[in-house]
Amino acid sequence: MIEIKDLRFIAPESDAEDRRRAIVDGIDFRFEAGKFYGITGPNGSGKTTLAKLIMGIVEPTSGTILMEGRDIGNLSVAERARAGISYSFQNAARFKGITFRDLLSIAAGTEDEDKLAAIIARVGICSMDFLDKPVDAKLSGGEIKKIELATTIARNPKVAIYDEPDTGIDLWTIGPMVDLLKREQREYGVTTLVVSHNRAFLEAADAIVLIRDGGIAYSGGFEGALPILTDLSVCGYGDICEGESDVRCYR
Amino acid sequence: MFDAIDKQLLKEVADLEAIPKGAYNIRKNGKLLGREVSANINIENNPEGNGIIIRVAPNTVNESVHIPVILSQAGLHDTVYNTFIIGEDSDVTIVAGCGIHCGGSKSEGHEGIHEFRLERGARMRYVEKHVALGEGTGKRILNPTTRVFMKQDSYAEMELTQLGGVDHARRVNEAEVGPGASLMITERVLTEKDQQAKSENELILSGEGSRANMVSRSVIKGDSRQDFYVNLIARAKCFGHIECDAIIMDNGVNETIPALKAQHPDAELTHEASIGKIASDQLMKLMSLGLDYDEAVNRIIQGFLK
Ligand SMILES: Nc1ncnc2c1ncn2[C@@H]1O[C@H](COP(=O)(O)OP(=O)(O)OP(=O)(O)O)[C@@H](O)[C@H]1O
Numbered sequence: 133m134i135e136i137k138d139l140r141f142i143a144p145e146s147d148a149e150d151r152r153r154a155i156v157d158g159i160d161f162r163f164e165a166g167k168f169y170g171i172t173g174p175n176g177s178g179k180t181t182l183a184k185l186i187m188g189i190v191e192p193t194s195g196t197i198l199m200e201g202r203d204i205g206n207l208s209v210a211e212r213a214r215a216g217i218s219y220s221f222q223n224a225a226r227f228k229g230i231t232f233r234d235l236l237s238i239a240a241g242t243e244d245e246d247k248l249a250a251i252i253a254r255v256g257i258c259s260m261d262f263l264d265k266p267v268d269a270k271l272s273g274g275e276i277k278k279i280e281l282a283t284t285i286a287r288n289p290k291v292a293i294y295d296e297p298d299t300g301i302d303l304w305t306i307g308p309m310v311d312l313l314k315r316e317q318r319e320y321g322v323t324t325l326v327v328s329h330n331r332a333f334l335e336a337a338d339a340i341v342l343i344r345d346g347g348i349a350y351s352g353g354f355e356g357a358l359p360i361l362t363d364l365s366v367c368g369y370g371d372i373c374e375g376e377s378d379v380r381c382y383r
Numbered sequence: 384m385f386d387a388i389d390k391q392l393l394k395e396v397a398d399l400e401a402i403p404k405g406a407y408n409i410r411k412n413g414k415l416l417g418r419e420v421s422a423n424i425n426i427e428n429n430p431e432g433n434g435i436i437i438r439v440a441p442n443t444v445n446e447s448v449h450i451p452v453i454l455s456q457a458g459l460h461d462t463v464y465n466t467f468i469i470g471e472d473s474d475v476t477i478v479a480g481c482g483i484h485c486g487g488s489k490s491e492g493h494e495g496i497h498e499f500r501l502e503r504g505a506r507m508r509y510v511e512k513h514v515a516l517g518e519g520t521g522k523r524i525l526n527p528t529t530r531v532f533m534k535q536d537s538y539a540e541m542e543l544t545q546l547g548g549v550d551h552a553r554r555v556n557e558a559e560v561g562p563g564a565s566l567m568i569t570e571r572v573l574t575e576k577d578q579q580a581k582s583e584n585e586l587i588l589s590g591e592g593s594r595a596n597m598v599s600r601s602v603i604k605g606d607s608r609q610d611f612y613v614n615l616i617a618r619a620k621c622f623g624h625i626e627c628d629a630i631i632m633d634n635g636v637n638e639t640i641p642a643l644k645a646q647h648p649d650a651e652l653t654h655e656a657s658i659g660k661i662a663s664d665q666l667m668k669l670m671s672l673g674l675d676y677d678e679a680v681n682r683i684i685q686g687f688l689k
Pocket residue numbers: 143144145146155173174175176177178179180181182222
């Protein structure tokens with residue numbers, strides 16, 4: 133569905149403008165149609181950058197991105213959205229004077245109340261009375277993530293990219309959220325890319341893609357990823373980590 | 384004489400498609416075009432002959448007054464002094480505003496000085512829209528002033544809007560908020576081309592338990608300029624907040640100076656101010672939902688000025 137070839141993003145170091153660093157360092161990968169991918173890796177390893185490169189939010193230094201065999205490298209963000217890619221931001225934008233209803237209507241291409249209600253029912257994790265909430269600085273971290281998720285699903289995408297959809301989400305909602313993304317994958321054949329540190333998402337995935345230092349350190353089944361995931365060089369918490377089963381921590 | 388241009392202006396400034404319900408006073412090119420009073424709301428000329436006095440009887444609820452002004456005569460500069468007396472425990476909506484149509488090369492202007500006296504427990508919603516239309520090259524000048532005097536436990540909500548077309552504006556708002564009274568002002572101004580707008584505000588919280596909240600939203604396009612000044616002065620135990628945001632597009636310039644002045648130890652005054660371009664994360668979000676760049680910009684500005 134999405135194929136990336138020798139994709140590179142090189143940027144100046146944030147502390148020294150004259151030094152440059154490959155943040156995404158020549159990645160080759162094929163995301164197969166209808167599959168669910170769990171993308172993980174340490175903080176700062178390049179996961180968000182990779183996701184943004186696919187959506188067109190960040191322009192690559194070099195490399196190719198194909199969608200269904202077509203080069204989408206020259207498409208703008210809006211054009212990629214219309215081609216069927218939808219995207220949940222790790223840090224969701226906050227507006228002034230724009231409500232959840234506005235975003236959902238834009239995403240779904242309709243203002244019809246019944247249709248919006250149907251989307252909210254399908255998403256399940258946010259209620260109807262969310263609809264007229266302003267998407268502004270007052271929304272809680274969890275609320276805004278639910279809105280991100282709903283607007284992503286409302287696009288009826290072929291490819292859905294979720295960048296850490298679970299940050300700020302309460303314990304009671306994580307399970308339903310995983311189920312929702314699996315259901316979307318099953319029922320609509322959505323190719324699903326979830327960036328997450330959360331075991332629940334990684335276990336639900338058909339394949340894990342482990343990013344380290346801007347490259348793919350591993351890709352394949354969850355079990356096969358375990359040894360690398362538990363490696364202390366990946367887990368930034370070292371000694372204070374209470375172990376994989378208790379804290380659901382796979383950093 | 385009432386023509387198609389007048390109709391359009393009235394629609395723009397007062398959302399009127401027909402003669403409004405309730406009391407109204409419509410002024411065109413410096414002259415009275417029509418007036419209607421109601422049992423509870425009286426409108427009469429002031430003794431100086433340069434404006435009107437609107438008196439809302441105590442306990443009048445759910446009534447409205449429309450007092451639009453339209454201007455379509457080249458070279459005319461019209462000044463009016465209107466006084467509003469809002470009786471005790473009443474609850475009314477006042478729709479004001481001025482529409483200018485400029486078809487020629489001579490400038491046209493309007494200065495409306497509106498003074499409000501809110502009696503004990505009175506509630507008022509004041510909606511004022513300023514627009515300018517027409518193909519002419521003459522400058523369109525609109526200088527509105529509001530002065531609000533609020534007695535105990537009164538409440539005023541003011542929505543002041545100027546969305547494009549006005550070349551020159553000097554907007555002045557002054558208020559004195561009495562004990563337990565609350566004032567909410569929202570001002571939205573959009574300028575483009577080489578238009579200039581200045582907003583000067585002085586809000587005095589003089590009564591115990593008084594509150595004031597001023598929200599200013601500016602969009603500065605083209606080579607236009609907008610300046611926003613507010614003095615929030617506390618003379619009692621009170622609560623005041625200012626929120627001013629300016630979005631700069633193209634080559635616009637802006638100066639925003641909010642000032643908080645506590646002259647009482649129990650005053651609580653806060654402000655938030657920001658000036659900047661449209662946030663790129665907002666643009667990216669809307670574009671990721673399928674909107675083109677221009678559509679995304681429009682939606683953000685629309686929401687911001689809503
Ligand atoms: N445009 C840029 N210019 C310079 N440095 C950048 C740029 N974008 C990202 N970086 C840097 O690249 C690194 C990878 O960032 P990225 O956001 O992709 O990490 P991540 O894997 O998503 O991390 P996290 O798990 O914390 O979300 C970081 O060190 C970041 O500071």
